[in-house]
Amino acid sequence: MSAVIKVEKLSKAYQLGDFGTGTISRDLERFWARLRGKEDPFLKIGEINDRSTKGTTGVVWSLNDINFEIEQGDAVGIIGRNGAGKSTLLKILSRVTSPTTGSLKMRGRIASLLEVGTGFHPELTGRENIYLNGAILGMRKAEIKRKFDEIVDFSGVERYIDTPVKRYSSGMYVRLAFAVAAHLESEILIIDEVLAVGDAEFQKKCLGKMGQVSKGEGRTVLFVSHNMAAVKTLCNKGIVLANGQLVYQNKQLEAVSFYQTNNNTKSSFEHHGDLDSAPGNENIRVLKFVIRSLEGESISISTGLSFDLTFFNQKAGINLDATFELKNSDEIPVFHNGTLISTNNDSKTGIYTVKGIIPPHLLNAGNYAFKLIFGENQRYLLFGADDFIGFEVENESEGSNSFLAPGVIHPKINFTVNYQV
Amino acid sequence: MSNTVNEKWDLEINAKSSLFDLKLKELWHYRDLLILLVRRDFVSFYKQTILGPVWFFVQPVVTIAFYTIVFGGLAGIPVDGLPKALFYLAGTIVWNYFSDCLIKTSTVFKDNAAMLGKVYFPRLIMPVSIVLSNLVRFAVQLLLFVVLYLIFLAKGEHIAPNYFALLLPLLILMIASLGLGLGMIISAITTKYRDIAFLVTFGVPLLMYATTVVYPLSVVQTQHAQYAWIIKANPITAVIETFRFGFLGKGTFSWQLLGYSALSTALILVAGTVIFNKVEKAFVDTV
Numbered sequence: 001m002s003a004v005i006k007v008e009k010l011s012k013a014y015q016l017g018d019f020g021t022g023t024i025s026r027d028l029e030r031f032w033a034r035l036r037g038k039e040d041p042f043l044k045i046g047e048i049n050d051r052s053t054k055g056t057t058g059v060v061w062s063l064n065d066i067n068f069e070i071e072q073g074d075a076v077g078i079i080g081r082n083g084a085g086k087s088t089l090l091k092i093l094s095r096v097t098s099p100t101t102g103s104l105k106m107r108g109r110i111a112s113l114l115e116v117g118t119g120f121h122p123e124l125t126g127r128e129n130i131y132l133n134g135a136i137l138g139m140r141k142a143e144i145k146r147k148f149d150e151i152v153d154f155s156g157v158e159r160y161i162d163t164p165v166k167r168y169s170s171g172m173y174v175r176l177a178f179a180v181a182a183h184l185e186s187e188i189l190i191i192d193e194v195l196a197v198g199d200a201e202f203q204k205k206c207l208g209k210m211g212q213v214s215k216g217e218g219r220t221v222l223f224v225s226h227n228m229a230a231v232k233t234l235c236n237k238g239i240v241l242a243n244g245q246l247v248y249q250n251k252q253l254e255a256v257s258f259y260q261t262n263n264n265t266k267s268s269f270e271h272h273g274d275l276d277s278a279p280g281n282e283n284i285r286v287l288k289f290v291i292r293s294l295e296g297e298s299i300s301i302s303t304g305l306s307f308d309l310t311f312f313n314q315k316a317g318i319n320l321d322a323t324f325e326l327k328n329s330d331e332i333p334v335f336h337n338g339t340l341i342s343t344n345n346d347s348k349t350g351i352y353t354v355k356g357i358i359p360p361h362l363l364n365a366g367n368y369a370f371k372l373i374f375g376e377n378q379r380y381l382l383f384g385a386d387d388f389i390g391f392e393v394e395n396e397s398e399g400s401n402s403f404l405a406p407g408v409i410h411p412k413i414n415f416t417v418n419y420q421v
Numbered sequence: 422m423s424n425t426v427n428e429k430w431d432l433e434i435n436a437k438s439s440l441f442d443l444k445l446k447e448l449w450h451y452r453d454l455l456i457l458l459v460r461r462d463f464v465s466f467y468k469q470t471i472l473g474p475v476w477f478f479v480q481p482v483v484t485i486a487f488y489t490i491v492f493g494g495l496a497g498i499p500v501d502g503l504p505k506a507l508f509y510l511a512g513t514i515v516w517n518y519f520s521d522c523l524i525k526t527s528t529v530f531k532d533n534a535a536m537l538g539k540v541y542f543p544r545l546i547m548p549v550s551i552v553l554s555n556l557v558r559f560a561v562q563l564l565l566f567v568v569l570y571l572i573f574l575a576k577g578e579h580i581a582p583n584y585f586a587l588l589l590p591l592l593i594l595m596i597a598s599l600g601l602g603l604g605m606i607i608s609a610i611t612t613k614y615r616d617i618a619f620l621v622t623f624g625v626p627l628l629m630y631a632t633t634v635v636y637p638l639s640v641v642q643t644q645h646a647q648y649a650w651i652i653k654a655n656p657i658t659a660v661i662e663t664f665r666f667g668f669l670g671k672g673t674f675s676w677q678l679l680g681y682s683a684l685s686t687a688l689i690l691v692a693g694t695v696i697f698n699k700v701e702k703a704f705v706d707t708v
Contacts, residue, residue: 006430014706019613027613091705096540098702100432105430115539123465132461135454164468166475 004188004220005070005093006067010102012063012088062088064244066102070237075221077235079228084241086224087192090239090410093222094190108187108220115192117177122166126157126176129165133180142291154209155179165346177203182209211357229330269389275312278315283382284374285312287351291370291391294360299412301396304360307370310353313341318376320347322354325371327387334363334408342412361412365395365404444700448543455550462554467626476559481517485509492635499669501611502639503580504573506574512634513667515592518559519600519657520625525551526604528622530612532706545694548605552597553585559593570668585674586667591683599656599686602693609693609700615705632657638673656682657660 013021063085070076078086091097092104094112104372119136120129131153134144144151152158155176167174179419190212210221227229231238240248268290271278278285286312295303323338341352369390374382395404488509492498500508526548530537533547556687573580611618632655633641642649652658659675659682666672 019707024614089540092434095434096538097705103436104434106432106434107430110432112540118539119536121461121465123468124461128461128464132454132457135451135457136536136542138451138542139453139456140450141453203687243685 001074003069004072004107005222006105007066007093008103008105010063010066010089010092010099010104011061012085012092012097013061013100016060027229043295058400061244063099065091065362066241066246068239068249070220070222070247072220073218074237075223075235075238076237078224078239078241079224079226079227079231080241083243085244086241087114088244089241089285090190090192090222090224095314106188108140109185110188110190111181111184112190113137113181113192114190116174116181120173120177123164125164126161126168127154129176130180133177134184135164137181137184138186139170139184141167143185149307151179151183154182154205171202177204178206182206182282186219188220188222192224193226229332232330278312279385279388281383283313283315285314286372286385286388287311288382289370289372291389294357298394299391300396301363301365302360302396304358305391305393306357307356308353308355309372310351311374312351313347313380314349316347316349317345319343319345319378320352320382321375321378323373323375324356325373327369327371328364328408329367329369332408338375338378340378362409363393364407365393367392429443443545444543444692448545451542451546454542455546455553458546458550459554459557462550471588474561475679477558478565479544481510481513481562481565484513488513488635498636499640500637500682501541501669503665503669503671504578507569507573507580507669508665509635510569511669512632512661514559514562515596515661515664516629516634516657517562518555518593518633519563519596520629521555521558522552522597522600523607523693524621524625525555525603525643527607527611528602528618529608530704530708531608531615531618533659534705538705540662545697547699548608549602551604555600556593556597566668579670579672580668582668583666583670588663588667588679595660595686596657597639598690602686602689602691604694605697606689609696612700628655630653637671638662642673653678656685658682 017023065333066085066089067247078089080086087099091114092099093106094110096112096114103384117133119133121132124132130148131141131144135141141247155172155178157176160168160172165176168176189210210223221234223231223234238249239246246343256402269286270288270290271286275285282284286309290308291299291390292305292306292308293299296308307324309324310321311322313357320341321338322341323336325336326334327336337356339354341347341354367390369387371384371386372388373384378380467476470476472479485506489505493509515552525532529547529551537544537547541667570580607617607621629635631652635654638649638652638658641652659678661673662678663674664675
């Protein structure tokens with residue numbers, strides 16, 4: 001197989017802050033430097049792009065020295081946290097903006113879908129917009145005409161096709177827009193999280209269509225998403241970006257788990273220091289949350305685990321409760337269980353501990369995250385924290401089988417086998 | 422692996438590229454988009470109106486009515502002895518075409534930032550589509566001019582077209598190029614700093630008074646000779662004067678003036694295209 005996309009030393013810098021009177025002198029300085037054939041004085045200092053820390057220059061490197069190749073027929077998932085540079089990379093690949101340094105080479109026709117319905121005009125009818133949107137995405141008129149019925153059929157809005165799209169429901173709008181894009185004939189398809197819209201049925205249809213695109217027709221697909229389940233089903237390769245740098249590139253499952261373990265590294269939390277700086281609010285301060293294996297050091301399917309929560313309650317005289325919600329890496333809730341801490345409006349100010357045990361042979365292998373919810377009268381939210389802590393349940397072999405079994409849970413089932421002649 | 426395969430790529434994007442790489446082949450591939458955009462502008466203009474395309478006529482008709490009252494009546498500016506309505510209409514439709522092209526093109530990046538930030542197509546399509554959709558409006562207004570022309574002719578006015586009317590395609594091309602070229606230069610300048618955009622909003626209507634829209638060049642030359650060079654330096658003057666001379670038989674025509682106008686228009690168009698092409702690659706980051 002040959003490479004259809006080759007990215008070499010690709011970097012992209014953005015200028016931070018507002019543009020105004022203050023920035024013109026800097027622009028003139030850069031212009032003067034370039035005129036003399038010198039390097040841009042403001043792009044010299046390469047910093048790692050970390051959103052939460054204050055930088056020393058006004059320039060941020062959204063992408064920093066990215067190198068990779070993609071082969072024909074690959075479906076590549078690009079994953080990373082918010083601000084990791086995923087969208088910037090897609091923007092450069094789809095030629096919306098140009099790189100600051102480095103180069104990019106591609107073979108074949110490229111269609112990019114950074115947004116559905118780009119260029120839809122609200123006053124025009126569905127029919128007119130199909131043509132317009134198709135042309136914007138690079139289709140010739142004859143091509144759209146040939147596929148028109150198929151597009152309308154896929155979108156399922158046939159009845160409204162001669163109505164201006166401003167009268168469409170948002171779901172219909174998205175359906176029509178995706179239908180146009182899905183019928184693009186291109187060798188390379190670039191998609192950015194457009195599946196976050198539309199109802200479940202339509203999402204499934206889109207995923208199916210995209211799967212068909214990459215597997216059936218030998219097209220190359222680049223897909224950005226936070227939906228790990230979608231990445232897993234669609235892609236065969238993965239690229240992980242963090243702070244503008246490429247940190248991992250390999251098969252999709254490994255990339256996904258690399259990303260997920262790096263995302264939830266903390267598996268225990270203990271607060272040191274004064275109470276007011278602990279996570280929480282004026283009602284609750286979380287002091288400690290520890291997850292331990294019931295057997296040995298590591299947590300696996302057969303060990304089970306315990307979780308220990310210590311918190312400081314500042315709301316006396318109420319009915320207090322604490323709830324734990326566990327989600328797996330596909331964001332599917334595994335359970336949502338809680339316990340009452342006080343029942344007769346007699347909660348006290350002070351430290352409480354709650355301990356829970358998840359028995360062995362319940363959770364499947366994978367990464368999990370706990371969400372904490374503190375409530376009053378099982379009704380009012382006192383404090384809640386998403387993804388408070390993460391942990392991994394390791395896989396273990398059963399007999400000769402060592403692969404990861406699908407499923408949210410992996411219980412021990414008492415099978416009985418009978419044989420009859 | 423891929424290293425052994427021939428290194429032939431369909432597309433190469435580098436941080437730096439040639440100034441004169443206009444990607445005209447790609448532009449040609451997107452010609453259907455151009456047509457559809459023109460159609461969109463035309464259709465969406467009169468959607469949900471009762472009169473529909475008739476609105477294309479209303480603006481010039483009301484404008485020349487006011488000009489006739491204010492400039493022809495109150496100010497009493499002579500109009501080379503032509504019917505006032507025709508004189509003003511000739512100037513107005515040409516001027517409108519120019520100013521519509523200029524104003525719309527100069528904000529093309531800002532107006533379409535949402536779309537241009539999400540999908541790639543040759544950016545030059547946008548300004549060209551603006552010029553073409555305004556050309557449709559111009560054609561409709563030209564029709565109005567022809568109707569009015571025939572009415573005055575039937576009334577026995579002394580208006581006679583001559584061979585110079587055949588220059589019309591050239592005049593249209595010049596006006597379009599001038600609006601496009603200037604608009605692209607301004608759009609490129611305003612992607613990062615919007616200052617010039619303010620100048621355009623009040624400057625373009627004022628520029629009309631430095632063009633022979635509401636007065637003929639002959640009046641300036643005879644009564645205010647010291648300002649005549651300013652009016653002549655304006656490339657649109659030659660176009661309007663030639664248009665009037667060709668269709669109405671009166672006006673100031675000189676090949677030198679038209680030649681100067683054509684040359685400066687060509688220069689502005691080339692400069693505009695090159696600057697636009699340079700800016701379009703990364704305007705998304707600053708607009």
